[in-house]
Amino acid sequence: MPRPHRTPRFTPAELEAARDRLVPDVIADGLAVLFCGINPGLLSAATGHHFARPGNRFWPVLHLAGFTPRQLRPDEQDELLSYGLGITNVAARATARADELSAEEFRDGGRILAEKVERLRPRWLAVAGVTAYRTAFGERGARIGPQERMIGATRIWALPNPSGLNAHWTVRSMADEYRRLRLAAGVAEPSA
Template structure:
Protein backbone atom coordinates (compact mmCIF):
# COMPACT_ATOMS: atom_id res chain seq x y z
CA UNK A 1 0.00 0.00 0.00
CA UNK A 2 2.97 2.35 0.56
CA UNK A 3 3.45 2.75 -3.21
CA UNK A 4 -0.27 3.39 -3.68
CA UNK A 5 -0.15 6.12 -1.03
CA UNK A 6 2.68 7.91 -2.80
CA UNK A 7 0.71 7.74 -6.04
CA UNK A 8 -2.28 9.34 -4.28
CA UNK A 9 -0.43 12.62 -3.58
CA UNK A 10 -2.34 15.59 -5.07
CA UNK A 11 -5.16 13.28 -6.24
CA UNK A 12 -8.63 14.79 -6.02
CA UNK A 13 -11.36 13.04 -4.06
CA UNK A 14 -14.91 13.67 -5.35
CA UNK A 15 -17.36 15.35 -2.99
CA UNK A 16 -20.44 13.54 -1.69
CA UNK A 17 -23.11 16.22 -2.17
CA UNK A 18 -26.74 16.71 -3.13
CA UNK A 19 -29.08 19.71 -3.00
CA UNK A 20 -30.85 20.56 0.27
CA UNK A 21 -28.87 18.41 2.71
CA UNK A 22 -29.16 18.96 6.45
CA UNK A 23 -25.39 19.06 7.01
CA UNK A 24 -22.36 19.17 4.76
CA UNK A 25 -19.26 18.16 6.69
CA UNK A 26 -16.18 19.95 5.39
CA UNK A 27 -12.83 18.31 6.08
CA UNK A 28 -9.51 20.08 5.73
CA UNK A 29 -8.29 18.00 2.79
CA UNK A 30 -8.08 14.31 1.93
CA UNK A 31 -5.21 12.30 3.33
CA UNK A 32 -3.26 10.00 1.06
CA UNK A 33 -5.07 6.93 2.37
CA UNK A 34 -8.45 8.50 1.63
CA UNK A 35 -7.35 9.50 -1.87
CA UNK A 36 -5.94 6.02 -2.54
CA UNK A 37 -9.17 4.31 -1.45
CA UNK A 38 -11.56 6.96 -2.80
CA UNK A 39 -13.29 7.29 0.59
CA UNK A 40 -13.49 10.40 2.78
CA UNK A 41 -12.12 10.05 6.31
CA UNK A 42 -10.88 6.68 5.10
CA UNK A 43 -7.81 5.97 7.23
CA UNK A 44 -8.37 3.27 9.83
CA UNK A 45 -8.45 5.01 13.18
CA UNK A 46 -10.13 8.16 11.87
CA UNK A 47 -13.01 8.79 14.23
CA UNK A 48 -15.33 10.66 11.87
CA UNK A 49 -17.60 7.67 11.18
CA UNK A 50 -17.94 6.57 14.85
CA UNK A 51 -18.53 10.21 15.92
CA UNK A 52 -21.19 10.59 13.23
CA UNK A 53 -23.01 7.58 14.65
CA UNK A 54 -22.48 8.55 18.30
CA UNK A 55 -23.77 12.03 17.49
CA UNK A 56 -27.07 10.58 16.26
CA UNK A 57 -26.65 11.28 12.55
CA UNK A 58 -26.81 7.64 11.41
CA UNK A 59 -28.81 4.73 12.86
CA UNK A 60 -25.87 2.35 12.40
CA UNK A 61 -22.11 2.79 12.29
CA UNK A 62 -21.16 3.45 8.69
CA UNK A 63 -17.71 2.85 7.24
CA UNK A 64 -15.83 4.98 4.73
CA UNK A 65 -17.00 2.58 1.99
CA UNK A 66 -20.59 3.56 2.87
CA UNK A 67 -20.07 7.26 2.10
CA UNK A 68 -22.53 7.17 -0.81
CA UNK A 69 -25.30 6.42 1.72
CA UNK A 70 -24.81 9.80 3.41
CA UNK A 71 -27.20 11.84 1.24
CA UNK A 72 -30.03 9.46 2.19
CA UNK A 73 -29.37 10.58 5.80
CA UNK A 74 -29.35 14.26 4.76
CA UNK A 75 -25.55 14.45 4.95
CA UNK A 76 -22.68 15.25 2.61
CA UNK A 77 -18.90 15.67 2.61
CA UNK A 78 -16.54 18.11 0.96
CA UNK A 79 -13.10 19.53 1.79
CA UNK A 80 -11.64 23.00 2.06
CA UNK A 81 -8.78 21.90 -0.18
CA UNK A 82 -9.57 19.06 -2.59
CA UNK A 83 -6.00 17.80 -3.19
CA UNK A 84 -4.58 14.97 -1.13
CA UNK A 85 -1.51 15.37 1.06
CA UNK A 86 0.20 13.24 3.68
CA UNK A 87 -0.44 15.91 6.34
CA UNK A 88 -2.69 18.96 6.55
CA UNK A 89 0.33 21.11 7.45
CA UNK A 90 1.50 20.68 3.84
CA UNK A 91 -1.26 23.09 2.80
CA UNK A 92 -0.52 26.79 2.48
CA UNK A 93 -2.56 29.52 4.12
CA UNK A 94 -3.45 30.71 0.61
CA UNK A 95 -4.87 27.26 -0.24
CA UNK A 96 -6.98 27.31 2.92
CA UNK A 97 -8.25 30.84 2.19
CA UNK A 98 -9.15 29.70 -1.35
CA UNK A 99 -10.95 26.79 0.37
CA UNK A 100 -13.24 29.27 2.13
CA UNK A 101 -14.28 30.60 -1.28
CA UNK A 102 -14.71 27.03 -2.55
CA UNK A 103 -16.90 26.18 0.45
CA UNK A 104 -19.00 29.29 -0.14
CA UNK A 105 -19.59 28.15 -3.72
CA UNK A 106 -20.65 24.71 -2.45
CA UNK A 107 -23.10 26.36 -0.02
CA UNK A 108 -24.53 28.58 -2.74
CA UNK A 109 -25.01 25.66 -5.11
CA UNK A 110 -26.30 22.97 -2.73
CA UNK A 111 -27.99 25.08 -0.01
CA UNK A 112 -27.47 22.81 3.02
CA UNK A 113 -29.06 23.85 6.30
CA UNK A 114 -25.70 23.66 8.07
CA UNK A 115 -22.04 23.47 7.11
CA UNK A 116 -19.78 21.85 9.68
CA UNK A 117 -16.07 22.53 9.24
CA UNK A 118 -14.13 19.67 10.80
CA UNK A 119 -11.00 21.29 12.24
CA UNK A 120 -10.90 24.59 14.13
CA UNK A 121 -7.32 25.54 13.18
CA UNK A 122 -8.01 25.17 9.47
CA UNK A 123 -11.27 27.10 9.89
CA UNK A 124 -9.44 29.96 11.63
CA UNK A 125 -6.96 30.23 8.77
CA UNK A 126 -9.44 29.74 5.94
CA UNK A 127 -11.94 32.30 7.21
CA UNK A 128 -9.58 34.69 9.01
CA UNK A 129 -11.24 34.06 12.39
CA UNK A 130 -8.23 33.82 14.74
CA UNK A 131 -10.29 33.37 17.90
CA UNK A 132 -12.95 30.99 16.57
CA UNK A 133 -13.90 28.13 18.87
CA UNK A 134 -15.61 24.78 18.46
CA UNK A 135 -19.37 25.11 18.08
CA UNK A 136 -21.78 27.46 16.29
CA UNK A 137 -20.38 30.48 14.48
CA UNK A 138 -22.05 33.87 14.13
CA UNK A 139 -21.61 34.07 10.37
CA UNK A 140 -23.49 32.31 7.60
CA UNK A 141 -22.05 30.79 4.45
CA UNK A 142 -24.53 31.71 1.74
CA UNK A 143 -27.76 30.88 3.63
CA UNK A 144 -26.23 27.96 5.56
CA UNK A 145 -25.56 28.10 9.28
CA UNK A 146 -21.93 27.44 10.18
CA UNK A 147 -20.56 25.12 12.86
CA UNK A 148 -17.00 24.12 13.71
CA UNK A 149 -16.25 20.61 14.96
CA UNK A 150 -13.02 19.13 16.30
CA UNK A 151 -10.80 17.33 13.82
CA UNK A 152 -11.67 13.59 14.06
CA UNK A 153 -8.16 12.47 13.16
CA UNK A 154 -6.66 10.01 15.60
CA UNK A 155 -3.82 12.53 15.95
CA UNK A 156 -6.16 14.96 17.74
CA UNK A 157 -5.45 13.94 21.33
CA UNK A 158 -7.55 16.80 22.76
CA UNK A 159 -10.75 14.93 21.87
CA UNK A 160 -11.23 11.29 22.70
CA UNK A 161 -14.09 9.50 20.93
CA UNK A 162 -16.77 10.10 23.61
CA UNK A 163 -16.08 13.87 23.60
CA UNK A 164 -16.01 13.88 19.81
CA UNK A 165 -19.37 12.10 19.76
CA UNK A 166 -20.72 14.73 22.17
CA UNK A 167 -19.54 17.54 19.85
CA UNK A 168 -21.32 15.89 16.91
CA UNK A 169 -24.44 15.37 19.07
CA UNK A 170 -24.49 19.09 19.92
CA UNK A 171 -24.55 19.87 16.19
CA UNK A 172 -27.30 17.29 15.69
CA UNK A 173 -29.39 18.89 18.45
CA UNK A 174 -28.89 22.35 16.91
CA UNK A 175 -30.47 21.11 13.66
CA UNK A 176 -33.67 20.37 15.52
CA UNK A 177 -33.86 23.87 17.02
Protein backbone atom coordinates in the same frame (compact mmCIF):
# COMPACT_ATOMS: atom_id res chain seq x y z
CA MET B 1 -23.59 -13.16 7.76
CA PRO B 2 -21.65 -10.31 6.06
CA ARG B 3 -17.88 -10.42 6.22
CA PRO B 4 -16.20 -7.56 8.09
CA HIS B 5 -14.79 -4.89 5.83
CA ARG B 6 -11.04 -4.47 5.76
CA THR B 7 -9.32 -1.31 4.61
CA PRO B 8 -7.33 -2.17 1.48
CA ARG B 9 -3.57 -2.24 1.95
CA PHE B 10 -1.46 0.00 -0.23
CA THR B 11 2.28 0.10 -0.66
CA PRO B 12 4.07 3.36 0.17
CA ALA B 13 4.53 3.87 -3.58
CA GLU B 14 0.78 3.41 -4.21
CA LEU B 15 -0.06 5.91 -1.46
CA GLU B 16 2.47 8.38 -2.82
CA ALA B 17 0.91 8.00 -6.29
CA ALA B 18 -2.40 9.16 -4.74
CA ARG B 19 -0.86 12.50 -3.71
CA ASP B 20 -2.77 15.44 -5.22
CA ARG B 21 -5.60 13.12 -6.33
CA LEU B 22 -9.12 14.42 -5.76
CA VAL B 23 -11.77 12.60 -3.73
CA PRO B 24 -15.28 13.26 -5.09
CA ASP B 25 -17.67 15.12 -2.81
CA VAL B 26 -20.70 13.35 -1.38
CA ILE B 27 -23.19 16.18 -1.94
CA ALA B 28 -26.71 17.13 -2.94
CA ASP B 29 -28.86 20.24 -2.81
CA GLY B 30 -30.49 21.20 0.47
CA LEU B 31 -28.70 18.84 2.87
CA ALA B 32 -29.30 19.20 6.60
CA VAL B 33 -25.54 19.10 7.29
CA LEU B 34 -22.59 19.26 4.91
CA PHE B 35 -19.54 17.97 6.79
CA CYS B 36 -16.27 19.45 5.66
CA GLY B 37 -12.91 17.81 6.27
CA ILE B 38 -9.61 19.65 6.04
CA ASN B 39 -8.33 17.78 2.97
CA PRO B 40 -8.11 14.15 1.88
CA GLY B 41 -5.29 12.02 3.23
CA LEU B 42 -3.38 9.73 0.93
CA LEU B 43 -5.41 6.66 1.95
CA SER B 44 -8.64 8.55 1.23
CA ALA B 45 -7.27 9.54 -2.16
CA ALA B 46 -6.16 5.98 -2.90
CA THR B 47 -9.57 4.51 -1.97
CA GLY B 48 -11.76 7.41 -3.14
CA HIS B 49 -13.48 7.46 0.27
CA HIS B 50 -13.55 10.28 2.82
CA PHE B 51 -12.07 9.73 6.29
CA ALA B 52 -10.66 6.35 5.17
CA ARG B 53 -7.74 6.00 7.60
CA PRO B 54 -8.64 3.39 10.24
CA GLY B 55 -7.52 5.70 13.10
CA ASN B 56 -9.82 8.48 11.96
CA ARG B 57 -12.78 8.79 14.30
CA PHE B 58 -15.28 10.48 11.97
CA TRP B 59 -17.41 7.38 11.26
CA PRO B 60 -17.69 6.15 14.88
CA VAL B 61 -18.35 9.69 16.15
CA LEU B 62 -21.04 10.27 13.52
CA HIS B 63 -22.84 7.14 14.70
CA LEU B 64 -22.42 7.84 18.43
CA ALA B 65 -23.81 11.35 17.87
CA GLY B 66 -26.96 9.84 16.38
CA PHE B 67 -26.49 10.92 12.75
CA THR B 68 -26.46 7.32 11.45
CA PRO B 69 -28.28 4.19 12.70
CA ARG B 70 -25.04 2.19 12.67
CA GLN B 71 -21.38 2.93 12.14
CA LEU B 72 -20.86 3.31 8.41
CA ARG B 73 -17.63 2.34 6.71
CA PRO B 74 -15.84 4.81 4.45
CA ASP B 75 -16.91 2.77 1.39
CA GLU B 76 -20.55 3.34 2.44
CA GLN B 77 -20.18 7.13 2.39
CA ASP B 78 -22.91 7.60 -0.24
CA GLU B 79 -25.48 6.33 2.30
CA LEU B 80 -25.04 9.66 4.10
CA LEU B 81 -27.19 11.34 1.45
CA SER B 82 -30.21 9.30 2.58
CA TYR B 83 -29.82 10.92 6.03
CA GLY B 84 -29.56 14.44 4.61
CA LEU B 85 -25.79 14.52 5.14
CA GLY B 86 -22.83 15.06 2.85
CA ILE B 87 -19.03 15.44 2.83
CA THR B 88 -16.63 17.84 1.16
CA ASN B 89 -13.23 19.32 2.06
CA VAL B 90 -11.74 22.77 2.60
CA ALA B 91 -8.83 21.90 0.31
CA ALA B 92 -9.31 19.30 -2.40
CA ARG B 93 -5.66 18.27 -2.82
CA ALA B 94 -4.65 15.02 -1.11
CA THR B 95 -1.57 15.15 1.10
CA ALA B 96 0.06 12.90 3.69
CA ARG B 97 -0.49 15.60 6.36
CA ALA B 98 -2.67 18.68 6.51
CA ASP B 99 0.34 20.86 7.39
CA GLU B 100 1.56 20.33 3.82
CA LEU B 101 -1.15 22.79 2.72
CA SER B 102 -0.31 26.48 2.58
CA ALA B 103 -2.40 29.23 4.17
CA GLU B 104 -3.15 30.36 0.60
CA GLU B 105 -4.57 26.92 -0.24
CA PHE B 106 -6.81 27.14 2.83
CA ARG B 107 -8.02 30.64 1.87
CA ASP B 108 -8.64 29.56 -1.74
CA GLY B 109 -10.40 26.47 -0.40
CA GLY B 110 -12.57 28.66 1.83
CA ARG B 111 -13.62 30.76 -1.16
CA ILE B 112 -14.43 27.67 -3.26
CA LEU B 113 -16.26 26.11 -0.30
CA ALA B 114 -18.36 29.26 0.17
CA GLU B 115 -19.34 29.14 -3.52
CA LYS B 116 -20.27 25.45 -3.18
CA VAL B 117 -22.37 26.17 -0.07
CA GLU B 118 -24.15 29.08 -1.79
CA ARG B 119 -25.03 26.74 -4.67
CA LEU B 120 -26.07 23.69 -2.59
CA ARG B 121 -27.74 25.54 0.33
CA PRO B 122 -27.24 23.05 3.19
CA ARG B 123 -28.81 24.14 6.49
CA TRP B 124 -25.45 23.71 8.25
CA LEU B 125 -21.82 23.58 7.13
CA ALA B 126 -19.85 21.62 9.74
CA VAL B 127 -16.10 22.16 9.41
CA ALA B 128 -14.23 19.30 11.10
CA GLY B 129 -11.21 21.24 12.30
CA VAL B 130 -11.43 24.65 13.94
CA THR B 131 -7.91 25.63 12.84
CA ALA B 132 -8.79 24.91 9.21
CA TYR B 133 -11.97 26.98 9.63
CA ARG B 134 -10.01 29.89 11.14
CA THR B 135 -7.52 29.92 8.28
CA ALA B 136 -10.01 29.32 5.44
CA PHE B 137 -12.40 32.05 6.57
CA GLY B 138 -10.06 34.47 8.34
CA GLU B 139 -11.85 33.93 11.67
CA ARG B 140 -8.84 33.93 13.99
CA GLY B 141 -10.89 33.84 17.19
CA ALA B 142 -13.25 31.03 16.18
CA ARG B 143 -13.93 28.32 18.73
CA ILE B 144 -15.59 24.93 18.56
CA GLY B 145 -19.36 25.30 18.17
CA PRO B 146 -21.77 27.44 16.16
CA GLN B 147 -20.28 30.46 14.41
CA GLU B 148 -21.74 33.92 13.85
CA ARG B 149 -20.69 33.91 10.20
CA MET B 150 -23.19 32.53 7.71
CA ILE B 151 -22.90 31.71 4.03
CA GLY B 152 -26.20 32.85 2.58
CA ALA B 153 -28.79 31.14 4.80
CA THR B 154 -26.34 28.38 5.82
CA ARG B 155 -25.19 28.33 9.44
CA ILE B 156 -21.64 27.19 10.26
CA TRP B 157 -20.46 24.93 13.09
CA ALA B 158 -16.76 24.33 13.82
CA LEU B 159 -16.21 20.77 15.02
CA PRO B 160 -13.16 19.06 16.49
CA ASN B 161 -10.96 17.38 13.90
CA PRO B 162 -11.70 13.61 14.08
CA SER B 163 -8.11 12.66 13.22
CA GLY B 164 -6.53 10.22 15.62
CA LEU B 165 -3.78 12.82 16.04
CA ASN B 166 -6.23 15.15 17.81
CA ALA B 167 -5.59 13.53 21.20
CA HIS B 168 -7.26 16.09 23.46
CA TRP B 169 -10.70 15.11 22.11
CA THR B 170 -11.94 11.62 22.96
CA VAL B 171 -14.46 9.76 20.83
CA ARG B 172 -17.07 10.43 23.53
CA SER B 173 -16.36 14.19 23.85
CA MET B 174 -16.35 14.54 20.05
CA ALA B 175 -19.64 12.65 19.83
CA ASP B 176 -21.13 15.04 22.39
CA GLU B 177 -20.14 18.04 20.22
CA TYR B 178 -21.41 16.39 17.04
CA ARG B 179 -24.67 15.59 18.87
CA ARG B 180 -25.05 19.29 19.77
CA LEU B 181 -24.82 20.04 16.04
CA ARG B 182 -27.34 17.28 15.20
CA LEU B 183 -29.85 18.72 17.65
CA ALA B 184 -29.31 22.30 16.42
CA ALA B 185 -29.74 21.10 12.83
CA GLY B 186 -33.01 19.34 13.73
CA VAL B 187 -31.76 15.97 12.47
CA ALA B 188 -33.67 13.12 14.08
CA GLU B 189 -31.82 9.94 14.99
CA PRO B 190 -32.48 7.45 12.17
CA SER B 191 -33.82 4.05 13.13
CA ALA B 192 -31.76 0.98 12.35
